[in-house]
Amino acid sequence: MADPFIALVDDAGCPGPLAGLRLAVKDLFDLAGTPTGAGNPRWLETHAPAEADAEAVARLRAAGARVVGKTVTDELAWSLNGSNVHYGVPENPAAPGRVPGGSSSGSASAVALGLADIGLGTDTGGSIRVPASYCGLFGLRPTHGRVSLAGAVPLAPTFDTAGVLTRDARTLRLAMEALLDEPEEAHAPITRLLAPRDIWDEVPDATRDALLPAVESLGLDVDTAPFFDDPHFGLEHESATGASGVTPLESARRAYAALQAWEAWQAHGAWIEASRPEFGPGVKARFANASKLTGADVTGAQRVRSGVVALVRDRLPEGTALAIPAAPGPAPLIGAEPDREAIVRLTCIAGLSGAPGLALPAGEVEDLPVGLQLVATPGGDEVLLALADR
Secondary structure, X not given: OEOOEEEEOOOOOOOOOOOOOEEEEEOOEOEOOEOOOOOOHHHHHHOOOOOOOOHHHHHHXXXXXXXXXXXXXXXXHOOOOOOEOOOEOEOOOOOOOEXXXXXXXXXXXXXXXXXXXXXXXXXXXXXXXHHHHHHOOEEEEOOOOOOOOOOEOOOOOOOOOEEEEEOOHHHHHXXXXXXXXXXXXXXXXXXXXXXXXXXXXXXXXXHXXXXXXXXXXXXXXXXXXXXXXXXXXXHHHHXXXXXXXXXXXXXXXXXXXXXXXXXXXXXXXXXHHHHOOOOOHHHHHHHHHHOOOOHHHHHHHHHHHHHHXXXXXXXXXXXXXXXXXXXXXXXXXXXXXXXXXXXXXXXXXXXXHOOOEEEEEEEEEOOEEEEEEEEOOOOOHHHHHHHHXX
């Protein structure tokens, strides 16, 4: 197993609501005077040390958190597994012999091991929610745009968010209060949950059996009607790509995958072609496929994304949250091939709609943690944090 830290930091800290709490920083965020490696040695070689802290780091430090180190990340944040061919697999103490989840793998590992109290990470397609589920932690992917990403390496900018992983709900709330920009408006407390059968049917029986009691235990009204009940959802996209016979949720996943890949190539394609980095096989294949996408792929995917945005706006009014698994099951064994598509089917709704997604430890499958994901309307971060804290 690999150390979750790639570099240790001696930071005295300062007064504030986070005073005394240790902060582990994903190696996508700049720390003044320290190089940012983004999980790849070639990136490290071709980029100068940071001149200033990333905005998210600066806010947490100003609130009193003490930086203890920078942590391993999957290469350029484009994985959900937590295995880095260059730096190894950070330990998952909640599931020994299994991956911690990526791409915020080192931050999740450091918090789960008790080496840090707050793990700063990013979530584009699930990179906070999935490690939280695998490691038995709390984690929040905030509303897109509510936490500054200044000074952070991008992957897909219209999906990228910055949030934290913690061992308890109170620390999660305090850390996110330091990070979140002021809300445009207050949101009503959550009193109703959607646990749609068309999404829950996508996960194994053992995961449903472990997590559905947690949904009921929140003591809120629960509606199990299908989330995707519009028969026209996604049809334009499917005809554009030549696909047929897929579920609306799979249509959403494919749209997310296409848009993420397109943006990742726009962000890093020129650097990849100029610098010729050594990538692990999964990341290498994803960038190779991204380089071949066409405008038609993006146009069709954007239509589906618009449909998801409208659907979330309609299905998640004030006081309502979507309750679905954060991952299909427990952390995979190290070396096993994860079902990336099954994971993204559960994480893509928040990503496509820009909505906040909270992962909280809620059950076990064969003594291994599995997390529940709560998704609120965009801007509803505080009501999710209040529900977790309760």
